[in-house]
Amino acid sequence: MSDPHQAGSRPDAGPAVDAQWPERVVELAAAWHAQPDPARRERLLGEMWLLLNAAIRRYLRLHGHRYGTARPEDLEDIASDKSLDLLRRIDSEQWNPATVKPGQLCAFISTLARNGLIDHYRVHGSKRREQVDAADSAGAAAPTVLRPRVERTEYRAERARFVSAIGDCAALLSKRSRTIWFLRVLLDLPSRQIAHHPEVNMKPSAVDMALSRTRTVIRNCMSEKGFEPDDTPPGVFSALWEAFRAELPDIRPGEEDQ
Amino acid sequence: MSEYLEHPNHVSEDQLIDLLNNLLDEKARRVILDHLSACVLCDEHFLLLVRERESLRTQLAPRISSGEIVMPNYTTPPVMPLPRRRARWVGAALVVAAAAAFLLPHLFRPEVSGADSYWLPNPDQQTLASLQSPDAVSGLQKALSAYDAHDLERALALMDNVRIPEDNVEADALRGVYKASALVNTNRSEDARRVIDGVDITALPSAWRERANWIRYLSIRGGRHDKDSRALLRQLTDSPGDVGRMAREERSRLAGD
Numbered sequence: 248m249s250d251p252h253q254a255g256s257r258p259d260a261g262p263a264v265d266a267q268w269p270e271r272v273v274e275l276a277a278a279w280h281a282q283p284d285p286a287r288r289e290r291l292l293g294e295m296w297l298l299l300n301a302a303i304r305r306y307l308r309l310h311g312h313r314y315g316t317a318r319p320e321d322l323e324d325i326a327s328d329k330s331l332d333l334l335r336r337i338d339s340e341q342w343n344p345a346t347v348k349p350g351q352l353c354a355f356i357s358t359l360a361r362n363g364l365i366d367h368y369r370v371h372g373s374k375r376r377e378q379v380d381a382a383d384s385a386g387a388a389a390p391t392v393l394r395p396r397v398e399r400t401e402y403r404a405e406r407a408r409f410v411s412a413i414g415d416c417a418a419l420l421s422k423r424s425r426t427i428w429f430l431r432v433l434l435d436l437p438s439r440q441i442a443h444h445p446e447v448n449m450k451p452s453a454v455d456m457a458l459s460r461t462r463t464v465i466r467n468c469m470s471e472k473g474f475e476p477d478d479t480p481p482g483v484f485s486a487l488w489e490a491f492r493a494e495l496p497d498i499r500p501g502e503e504d505q
Numbered sequence: 506m507s508e509y510l511e512h513p514n515h516v517s518e519d520q521l522i523d524l525l526n527n528l529l530d531e532k533a534r535r536v537i538l539d540h541l542s543a544c545v546l547c548d549e550h551f552l553l554l555v556r557e558r559e560s561l562r563t564q565l566a567p568r569i570s571s572g573e574i575v576m577p578n579y580t581t582p583p584v585m586p587l588p589r590r591r592a593r594w595v596g597a598a599l600v601v602a603a604a605a606a607f608l609l610p611h612l613f614r615p616e617v618s619g620a621d622s623y624w625l626p627n628p629d630q631q632t633l634a635s636l637q638s639p640d641a642v643s644g645l646q647k648a649l650s651a652y653d654a655h656d657l658e659r660a661l662a663l664m665d666n667v668r669i670p671e672d673n674v675e676a677d678a679l680r681g682v683y684k685a686s687a688l689v690n691t692n693r694s695e696d697a698r699r700v701i702d703g704v705d706i707t708a709l710p711s712a713w714r715e716r717a718n719w720i721r722y723l724s725i726r727g728g729r730h731d732k733d734s735r736a737l738l739r740q741l742t743d744s745p746g747d748v749g750r751m752a753r754e755e756r757s758r759l760a761g762d
Contacts, residue, residue: 266519267528285569292574293566298526300561301554305518323557327576334567334574403542422702434556440563456674460707484552485541495559 269349272298276337276344292334299330299356306360317367325363333359409474410486416468417491423447424461426494431458433487446495516540516547521554644668645680657687678708682717689723697724715741715748722752 272295279291303326311317317325333356336342344352417425426446430436431454436444438451438458447454469475516537523529524537541548567574644667651660664684669676681704688697701721706714718741726734738759741752 266517267523268519268526271526271528289566289568292569296566297558297561298522301522301525301558304557305522308518331567331574331576338574406542420707421705424705424707430559434552434559436556436560436563440560443563444559445562453674457705457708460705464707482542482545482548484548484555485538488551488555489538 266349268298268302269352272302272352273344273347273349279337280340280345295334295337296330299333300326302353302356303329303333303360303363306357307364309357310361310364317364321367321371325360325367329359329363406480406483406486409480410483410490412469412472412474413465413487414490416465416472419464419468420461422494423449424457425491427454427457428461428465429487429491429494432462433484433491515544515550518550518554521547521551524551525554525558648680648683652683652687655690657691660687661691674705674708678704678706678717679713682709682713682720685717685720685724689720694724715744715746718744719748719751722755 275291275295275298279288279295282288282291304322307317307322307325311322333342337344342355347355417428420428423446426444427441430441430444430447431438438454441447441454442449442451449457520529520537524534529537541551565576567576569575644663648660648663648667651657651663661684664680664687667680669680681700685697685701685704688694688700697720701717701724704717706717709717718737722734722737722741725731725737738752738756741748742756743749744752
């Protein structure tokens with residue numbers, strides 16, 4: 248593994264694309280300080296919150312991989328605490344990302360994540376860590392099958408056909424139903440969480456009812472196209488996300504921050 | 506996940522974060538997506554990131570309160586108590602009376618100019634009865650009367666005030682279609698589109714789904730969604746009944762323009 252602080256600087260990695268998120272954090276922080284409108288400030292805050300959370304989790308995973316893995320719910324808590332801490336520092340101008348280079352920003356977030364992980368183990372002791380390690384060892388005992396890096400053409404064609412069919416079938420649903428279907432079937436989020444999603448905003452019982460109907464519609468439609476519910480081929484998630492991302496709108500760069 | 510982290514040929518998590526946050530230009534986005542389509546582990550890791558992000562979005566984001574950034578707590582909306590059995594029967598009886606009083610005049614309503622864009626669905630008694638709440642029946646009845654009298658601002662206000670239990674998606678969808686129709690007829694097409702997009706059309710009886718799509722067409726025609734509206738109109742010309750007829754007439758009219 249190359250230097251964890253250098254985002255996107257892995258010459259041996261797959262596609263050579265420089266990471267953009269550190270610069271986006273810098274832009275957002277600058278816009279946050281310059282923006283007088285409270286509603287827009289809140290939107291900027293929301294986007295920074297999502298981005299900082301993702302960045303901290305990225306480094307928590309990296310350090311967890313080196314120093315010991317925490318449970319997912321613990322990682323979530325640490326990421327949440329540290330993101331909030333960072334936002335408060337930005338707000339009080341104790342820390343101004345606009346004055347640092349993207350590499351320094353990554354180093355700072357990396358340190359923050361590592362310290363968060365160490366503090367977490369200090370507070371909760373090593374018991375949880377041992378539990379996680381034991382679980383990992385049990386998992387490691389199973390032989391790992393590396394899937395082929397390059398796959399056969401017919402798999403790709405079949406996957407493309409599947410994604411196209413799902414897209415056609417999902418077009419029969421309302422926007423909200425499509426979102427619910429995506430959040431449950433592909434992301435496996437529970438109804439209670441889906442109900443609170445900003446694009447859904449329903450009660451959990453209503454989510455369940457909508458989901459039941461939606462599943463029937465998709466199942467029937469896919470059957471007509473010659474697919475069975477269990478046909479979902481591996482590796483189609485990114486293609487489905489691409490097809491569904493219009494249902495999960497968020498702030499787009501340059502739209503709301505200026 | 507560790508397998509993903511260990512492998513040097515995988516797309517980096519930084520790049521996945523960029524993809525997820527729409528920070529890549531089209532060319533870079535294509536490169537990453539092509540890689541994901543061939544790398545199952547990367548695809549799985551991307552799923553994890555999307556899940557984390559959308560899960561985070563289901564929680565309330567930090568807010569500014571009294572000049573400080575704070576984490577708000579969930580405030581679960583109050584759950585409306587279920588009506589008692591007797592109240593349901595009273596509600597059902599009211600619904601039948603309301604539906605009869607409301608439907609009869611419309612069965613004989615004469616065709617008027619522009620009536621195609623002034624959609625009035627024929628709500629069946631079963632759906633109205635499913636409201637299971639005298640307040641809802643009474644509120645909807647008033648809203649429908651205002652709608653019928655073309656007093657659309659009042660109709661919209663009344664529709665917003667109708668208290669429909671949130672798990673009653675059929676009734677909610679019905680109200681949504683009425684509301685969108687009222688918005689179309691007050692030239693608020695964008696609002697109408699937003700409302701109709703939020704309607705769970707699959708919750709409606711099949712005949713009304715066509716009506717709902719017609720309202721959707723009316724809300725997007727002539728706007729910046731022209732390509733979508735033409736495709737939808739083409740689809741609706743195959744519909745049976747009034748919607749198919751209106752769609753075919755509209756298509757002929759557009760061809761003649």
